[in-house]
Amino acid sequence: MQNKLLCYKQYHKRNKHRIAPFCGLLLAALCGFTGCGTEHNEAVTSISFSQDDSTGQFAADDGHTITIGFAQVGEESDWRRTNSDSVRNTFTTDRGYNLLFEDAQNDPDAQVSAVSRFIQQGVDYIVLEPIVKTGWDKVLGDVQKAGIPVIVADRQLTLEDDSLYTAWVGSDPELEGDKVCAWLHALAEKRGLDESQFRIGIIQGTIGSSPQIGREKALREAASDYGWSIVGSERGEFTQAKGREAMDALLEKYPDLNIVYCDNDNEAYGAIEALEAAGKTIGTDINNGEIMIVAFDAAKKALSYVRKGLIACDGECNPFLGPEIEKVILALEEGKSVEKIRYVDEGIYAGNQEIHSVIVDGKTYPVTQVTQDLLEKRVY
Numbered sequence: 001m002q003n004k005l006l007c008y009k010q011y012h013k014r015n016k017h018r019i020a021p022f023c024g025l026l027l028a029a030l031c032g033f034t035g036c037g038t039e040h041n042e043a044v045t046s047i048s049f050s051q052d053d054s055t056g057q058f059a060a061d062d063g064h065t066i067t068i069g070f071a072q073v074g075e076e077s078d079w080r081r082t083n084s085d086s087v088r089n090t091f092t093t094d095r096g097y098n099l100l101f102e103d104a105q106n107d108p109d110a111q112v113s114a115v116s117r118f119i120q121q122g123v124d125y126i127v128l129e130p131i132v133k134t135g136w137d138k139v140l141g142d143v144q145k146a147g148i149p150v151i152v153a154d155r156q157l158t159l160e161d162d163s164l165y166t167a168w169v170g171s172d173p174e175l176e177g178d179k180v181c182a183w184l185h186a187l188a189e190k191r192g193l194d195e196s197q198f199r200i201g202i203i204q205g206t207i208g209s210s211p212q213i214g215r216e217k218a219l220r221e222a223a224s225d226y227g228w229s230i231v232g233s234e235r236g237e238f239t240q241a242k243g244r245e246a247m248d249a250l251l252e253k254y255p256d257l258n259i260v261y262c263d264n265d266n267e268a269y270g271a272i273e274a275l276e277a278a279g280k281t282i283g284t285d286i287n288n289g290e291i292m293i294v295a296f297d298a299a300k301k302a303l304s305y306v307r308k309g310l311i312a313c314d315g316e317c318n319p320f321l322g323p324e325i326e327k328v329i330l331a332l333e334e335g336k337s338v339e340k341i342r343y344v345d346e347g348i349y350a351g352n353q354e355i356h357s358v359i360v361d362g363k364t365y366p367v368t369q370v371t372q373d374l375l376e377k378r379v380y
């Protein structure tokens, strides 16, 4: 990510959402030569996959069982529960796996301990969805000494030595943030809104987690590019209950805020409760007193809120990582090399049809309008 941004910023210091397509091509070419694209300077691919857990044939064709230690974050959100189901549905006994599932309940120390226990238990693979980015060097050094491959999924981490994990698969939270911010800017342009009147409150996810860091970085950069005011931030911990408390605190401190940037859907559900209880009107008409909410994940319930106009725009974050993790494990089982970094493709959703697409880093992303048909077909 560092390299991507460095590379990008040399060419597009401002207006990153509106760069001309040829610049994107130039950038892509340069990135190809310089290895831009990840904070790890490794090969990157982007994968798209659908809203389900369709898995290939089962793993241990030769009858041996593969033991996987899975260090999960917690149960804080709809996203997380779906992600846990995806992993559980993929690594079943029937399919040749013994899954040791450890839920750290959002405690980074407990998660480090869980990974240490996996070493004692002699697992074949460790799958880690790190709560926070930092603090992994020591325990992953121990894992490497024990010769256990580590697959990092969902959230990103920062290590002194990237050889401490074999592969990473997940989302690019900064790109998710860039897309939502590009949508806000596009809406302002389309409606002729004065962006210096954007007064944004942030409801932050778990501090130090890569989605909190990435999504907030995108917002702060966009705010500086377009003259938006960020009035303040409160911690929402990615949960509905804390999201509600955070919204109450924001309203108390900044009664004139007109946009709420929620780091996930569950926080948005809490924010909606708080705003409704305070008698506020939620919507995109911020010039006439409405408060606009944007969020991330695009869970089914959130998309029903998008359709109702309660969430204006929702950046998708895909939780169906089980099959993607399995692909890595099966390749390693066959002695094949695996790509170090694989981003999953993700969309962006809005309730109105005003903005058809947004451009980030020279790439166009369609904005999907949430229809009743889409909602009925949505699994998560």
Ligand code: GYE
Pocket (backbone or CB within 6 Å): 076, 077, 078, 079, 080, 154, 155, 171, 211, 238, 263, 264, 265, 266, 296, 297, 317
């Ligand atoms: O956005 C949030 C969850 O790490 C991408 O964690 C994930 C985030 C997701 O609790 O809902």
